[in-house]
Amino acid sequence: MQLNDLFSSVKYDEPMKNHTSFKVGGNADIFFEPENIRELVEFIKYVKENSIPYILMGNGTNMVVSDEGIRGAVIKLGDKMSAVEIIEDRLIAQCGAKLPEAAKIAACSSLSGMEFASGIPGSIGGALSMNAGAYGVEMKDIVEKVEVLDSNLEYRVLQNKEMEFGYRKSAVDKYGYTVLGCTLKLKRANKADIKMLMDEYSDRRQSKQPLNMPSAGSVFKRPEGYYAGKLIEDAGLRGYTIGGAQISEKHCGFIVNTGDAAAKDIYNLIKHIQRTVYERFGVKLETEIRLIGRFE
Numbered sequence: 001m002q003l004n005d006l007f008s009s010v011k012y013d014e015p016m017k018n019h020t021s022f023k024v025g026g027n028a029d030i031f032f033e034p035e036n037i038r039e040l041v042e043f044i045k046y047v048k049e050n051s052i053p054y055i056l057m058g059n060g061t062n063m064v065v066s067d068e069g070i071r072g073a074v075i076k077l078g079d080k081m082s083a084v085e086i087i088e089d090r091l092i093a094q095c096g097a098k099l100p101e102a103a104k105i106a107a108c109s110s111l112s113g114m115e116f117a118s119g120i121p122g123s124i125g126g127a128l129s130m131n132a133g134a135y136g137v138e139m140k141d142i143v144e145k146v147e148v149l150d151s152n153l154e155y156r157v158l159q160n161k162e163m164e165f166g167y168r169k170s171a172v173d174k175y176g177y178t179v180l181g182c183t184l185k186l187k188r189a190n191k192a193d194i195k196m197l198m199d200e201y202s203d204r205r206q207s208k209q210p211l212n213m214p215s216a217g218s219v220f221k222r223p224e225g226y227y228a229g230k231l232i233e234d235a236g237l238r239g240y241t242i243g244g245a246q247i248s249e250k251h252c253g254f255i256v257n258t259g260d261a262a263a264k265d266i267y268n269l270i271k272h273i274q275r276t277v278y279e280r281f282g283v284k285l286e287t288e289i290r291l292i293g294r295f296e
């Protein structure tokens with residue numbers, strides 16, 4: 001029995017550049033977007049039983065996929081599992097819901113707490129996995145509980161503490177959880193005030209970030225006591241280019257795809273930045289974005 005006899009939406013040799021914000025990456029052998037939790041569980045069971053490796057993705061806004069693509073299966077948790085519901089002062093979202101949309105729904109319901117997330121283009125699942133944050137607020141500050149499948153495909157509800165949130169990390173990677181959804185605890189506030197804060201954050205992003213070019217946001221984590229973008233700028237690397245990958249002229253913490261970048265260009269540029277910043281300032285820059293597949 002073939003995989004697509006069992007799961008109708010399975011695609012083969014799917015170009016990952018169509019699914020990532022960097023717009024690079026070779027083909028995934030198998031690409032699957034489940035309609036619901038039942039299909040997701042059945043698919044994971046199937047690939048496990050058949051020793052097919054798999055990775056999860058949300059909106060692909062924090063990853064660089066290798067030009068060689070991905071051997072095995074990619075499970076995209078996206079629009080098909082993206083319901084959002086408000087119950088009193090809580091926002092309940094499925095893993096595929098996008099942060100900007102969820103933030104808008106919260107704002108329309110006069111609920112404050114998600115303003116910081118309104119310009120982060122990821123999914124709820126990706127944001128919980130990364131503990132995404134901006135302007136001094138992170139997912140950990142608003143999460144009440146998270147529904148996951150554990151590595152044995154058991155359904156579990158984790159309380160905030162059990163997510164072990166840290167700077168751009170959580171228990172999701174450590175224990176191999178699949179995030180299904182979450183409940184966020186928000187606060188009642190004036191709709192106009194919420195909207196004003198969202199507009200202010202949006203203006204700040206528009207003026208500081210290269211939002212008109214493909215990227216995956218900040219490439220590096222913030223090293224203690226420094227800002228990655230400032231170190232890169234001070235190392236004289238603004239605008240430095242390898243192939244189609246460029247250190248953004250607008251924000252040195254971003255790498256942008258100028259049009260025809262290969263994933264290898266981005267990878268080589270990351271290595272060049274890490275080497276140069278270390279030589280100049282003795283600071284090791286660690287990537288925030290995830291490198292998926294083979295680069296060496």
Ligand SMILES: Cc1cc2nc3c(=O)[nH]c(=O)nc-3n(C[C@H](O)[C@H](O)[C@H](O)COP(=O)(O)OP(=O)(O)OC[C@H]3O[C@@H](n4cnc5c(N)ncnc54)[C@H](O)[C@@H]3O)c2cc1C
Nearest residue numbers: 056058059060061062122123125126127129132133179217
């Ligand atoms: C222009 C721009 C601005 C950005 N600004 C910010 C910012 O201000 N702050 C910030 O923190 N980030 C920012 N980012 C990065 C990115 O949007 C966030 O990290 C976001 O949370 C990633 O979500 P995603 O759905 O795209 O994840 P993906 O890139 O699809 O995946 C990221 C990781 O999460 C895992 N994952 C995804 N979904 C699930 C799931 N359901 N269960 C388990 N694991 C899962 C994946 O396996 C992968 O390891 C920005 C990106 C861009 C392009």
